[in-house]
Amino acid sequence: MKKILNLKRSLAVISLLLVTMSCDIDEVNREVQDTNLVYTSVVGYEGLINYAYNSLYYFYGKLDGIGAQELGTDLWWSESYLAPYTQYGSELTTTQGQNRVFWDGFYAAVNYSNLAIYYADKVTDYTEDQKKAKVAEAHFIRGWSYLQIVEQYGGVVLRTLPSSIDSEKENFPIRSSEEKIYELILSDLEFAAENLPVSQGTERGRASKKAALGMLAKAYLQRTRLGDEVTYATKALAVAKDLIDNQVAYGCALYTSDPTTSGYAKLWDGLNNKMNTEFLFLESIDPVLETLANPEGSNRGRTRQYYEMDLRHVGEDWGTTQSEDQWYGRANSRGLKPTKYLLTEIFTPEKDPADTRFENTFFTEYYNSRRSGSSFQNWTLTANVINKYVKDPALVGHVIKGTLGTYTEGQVHYGGKTNFYGFVRASQHSNMVDNDNDGWLDGLSIFTPNYAMTASEKYSLPFLIVTPDEMFEPNGKWVTATSLGGLGAYYKDCHPSLNKFSSIHWIFNNQRWMGDVPILRLGDVYLLAAEAVLRSGGSQTTAAEYINTLRKRAAITSRENEMIIAPGEVTLDFILAERARELAGEQVRWEDLKRFGKLNNAYLNVTNPDITGFVDGKHIIRPIPQTFLDAIGNADEFGTNGY
Structure with missing residues (x-):
């Protein structure tokens, strides 16, 4: 190619x-x-x-x-x-x-x-x-x-x-x-x-008509923040509607759900990455070792490492390793953490929501990835670790099963060339069992859900559990090293990690990922259309139709009805939240907040109270x-x- x-x-x-x-x-x-x-x-x-x-x-x-x-x-x-x-x-x-x-x-x-x-x-x-x-x-x-x-x-x-x-x-x-x-x-x-042209053939990454239509709809809508809202929203709606109504002609489509897998999960499935029907415009990455025809060669896809929890310090106490487990990514920067607002208000903080977008946006389970030679290594909990994290003393001597294996299942070969697939070491590929019948896999080391768990569960289960109660102070700020009697020193580096750009099919090593990166997606256009309807004076019913199409594809078919919202629920604030559920981590949030008039101190104090230095009128630009x-x-x- x-x-x-x-x-x-x-x-x-x-x-x-x-x-x-x-x-x-x-x-x-x-x-x-x-x-x-x-x-x-x-x-x-x-x-x-x-x-x-x-x-x-x-x-x-x-x-x-x-x-x-x-x-x-x-x-x-x-x-x-x-x-x-x-x-x-x-x-x-x-x-x-x-x-x-x-x-x-x-x-x-x-x-x-x-x-x-x-x-x-x-x-x-x-x-x-x-x-x-x-x-x-x-x-x-x-x-x-x-x-x-x-x-x-x-x-x-x-x-x-x-x-x-x-x-x-x-x-x-x-x-x-x-x-x-x-x-x-x-x-x-x-x-x-x-x-x-409608198509650029095999040249992935070149702009085609669907990219231009999608970007034009976005630009028209972004222009509304400067005035003439109805005029530009009407134009945005016409372009977005053209793209949505003529997906076959323009060569794009939403992934659809089935009884076991949501369309949103399919969107991020690595097997769909290189010919993704929802990607309207993308950064095209060549993963073939013989060519690696990208600027900087293999130094691509570093997004995942910036959003990673601390698998280097806290994680190693519990058997995870950033060096051996190439799937999660290298947390060498103790990087970017989700806000409480994102984890518990944007996403529903419950164990099994119908909406699969949280589980397809974040890693929350981290497994023992210790290695001994070419195989996994079990990890035994010591008194030092149990005391350090104030866990049940009865857990001393408990063995967390090693789960590190070489990835082989579902390999994809690209461009007819020999490449790196089959050489990815990743947890969750050995010993994925529950032999003690406690309802949890025996190789689980750390769990960072966005929902609450009981004090008894967090104390007695044989892995570290960090929920929003441990991540955040009551005022919504992130905990610090002095919080929770000193346990905040560990909890402040534990959180769900962005996984949209970590499909195991395209792992190069624990930093680099060779999948294509979407710059504009069809799902975004559905939300632009719904927003344009409201800004142009259209009906909430019409806006709800666009949103419900998107929301239903975020659930498996048996739970689609749980995702449907009534027209009366569709407001601009709801759409802004829906954009976070759909697009978190996809490099659109700054312009979203500007368009919605939310890039101000009052809004950020509520949704991200750790931000204390924002000055209205100054920080709206760089x-x-x-x-x-x-x-x-x-x-x-x-x-x-x-x-």
Whole structure:
């Protein structure tokens, strides 16, 4: 399969063309003429388009996108990791690292898109239809990039020409209003929706018509926060409805439930990852060892390690290991933790809910993954561990069965190539038994449910149990090292871990995951449609139909009726909560809160009370990076966004 997002390959193509052509070019204006020759050739032009896609690889499934797009919201907290984003403290400045990368990366995507748009009419070997389809990709990427920029930074620089062509505005830029930036975003995405092909064939990761329609609906709806709500919501609904009503024609579909598996579970099943019918736009990852045609090669899919509970310190007391168990991920950063609001209000805190989205969003069970040679190792509980965690002394000497095995079941082979499957060491692949008949598997080491359990259960069961009662103070804040008589020192690092990007089929090692990462999903579009109905003055009944379709596919067929909500329950607040249930961890929450008018101190005090530094009117946008300010001639005039 042709790889479209291989930066190394694009670099090689453009560099080779420049070298081979420069010998025949007059010395005058050689650099400009070399560039013209490269970009006006089909090979060079397509390499340029590929460059424009490149930013995806550094923001989705990677830290620099997660910080800006998901953190500092109602869903996640960290006491130290990515603290500038989670806490709005003094470290959130014009010099903060991830913030600078975000700015630079998306403006790089804009510049490559501008180059492609500028040179489109100069490429002679395309038919008119081919040219429109190709340049539509550049318009899509530019619109998508500016949507991220304006939602993070507000009204900043609006560039529609390549930096090499418009150097004066590069050196002395002017601010554009958010409204003006949205004019370009919507124009770009409208052009893309009209001119992109329905399918890009085998080239996963390229934008097609369904991606443009979905992103256009999102952009129209996001624009409502600046005014003219009914107008833009009506447009968003029309586009979303077109996509939903014509899924077969556009090549997409929701997964449907059956008696044993929900459609939501199928959505995240690794066997469905590489040809996923719900992914409208995605970061395409090549998992084949012989090629690994991705920027940074195998260094992909790091999302899961950032959201992992502490399997290195607390976990090792109970038999888990982050080094041996490649499935859970490496918790080397004691990272991002769900809020009480997410665990107990967004999701229903009960043992067996009809809604399967919690269990398909989080790991809550952690098993003994000790290894002895090539096999598992049992783990015996000592008096030191029992006393440390104040468990029943009768548990001293209890054996937690080893469950580590080599993953072999359900392997997938990709691209007809030999790859790494069959070499994944993971817990839950040996000794998954309940020989003592206590209702729990004998290899369970740690359990972090989102529902309450009795004090007796937590005391006497032979594994560590950490429920919301141990995770959170009564005021909803995360426990600290001094909480609960000192037990908070252990409990503060124990929590459910995000598992959407941990399907065992695509594990590379305990940090890296080689599955495709969705940037826009069909499930999101259903929720956009429901929201657009309400914002455009439509009926709650119509909005409920969109939501109930999505909610029913989150349950097995025998429990679908438990998921149906009445029209009267459908409000904008309900939809915002539903978006968290459906999309938690998928890098959309920041823009959701902005659109719903919830990115303010009053709302965050209730839903994420650990956030104490949020300043209304300031923190609704991020600081403009110092590197940009230092590079322009009018930094004082331009401003820093108040930082």
